Amino acid sequence: MWEDFKKFALKGNVLDLAIAVVIGAAFGKIVSSLVEDIIMPAVGILLGGFSVEDWTYTFQGAELRYGLFAQSVIDFFIIAFSIFLVIRIFTKLKRKKDVPAEVEPEVLDKKEELLVEIRDLLAKEKTGL
Template sequence: MWEDFKKFALKGNILDLAIAVIIGTAFGKVVSSLVEDIIMPVVGMLVGGISVENWSYTFNDVVLHYGLFIQAIIDFFIISFSIFVVIRIFINLKRKKDIPAAEEPEVLDKTQELLVEIRDLLSKEKTGQ
């Protein structure tokens, strides 16, 4: 059973997934800090110092903190947009990498040129030209 578990745990896909989760968690913390510490204070200044997080409603000794919910929605959209932008950048970089560069014509020495001519002559003979 231990050997089966080692094979499973050390597969490339499992390790890639673990690395992605760790990097995703770290990226989430960075984006959350960006939202909480930079973007929302600027938004608060633009709307006259209003803090959405403090909005609440009291109903028979029950406090509904709907401002926290609104803040979570705003955070979600900003984080989603940030991830979208990062993924889009990676896709564009991958596309540029996948596009083959214009290949320079290969310089052949005399032996290679003769072999190419022989190959072409043999292929013409096979096709009956």
């Protein structure tokens, strides 16, 4: 059982996933700080000190703090959009990297051209054309 676990745990996909989780957690902290410490205070200033977090509703003595929920939803959308932008940038960079440079046509000398013609003729004969 231990050997099976080691094989599973040391597979490339599992290690890649573990690395992604750690990086994702660190990135989540960065984006959360961006939202909490920069974006939302700026939005509050633009809206004249308005804060969604302060929204509450009292019902039969129970205080429902739906503003905190609304703030969490706003945070989610900002974080999701930030992740979307990062992935989009990486995808564009990868596409540019993956595009092969134009290959110049190979210049053949007379002997090579003759060999190519012979190869093509033999291929035609082989296929019965």
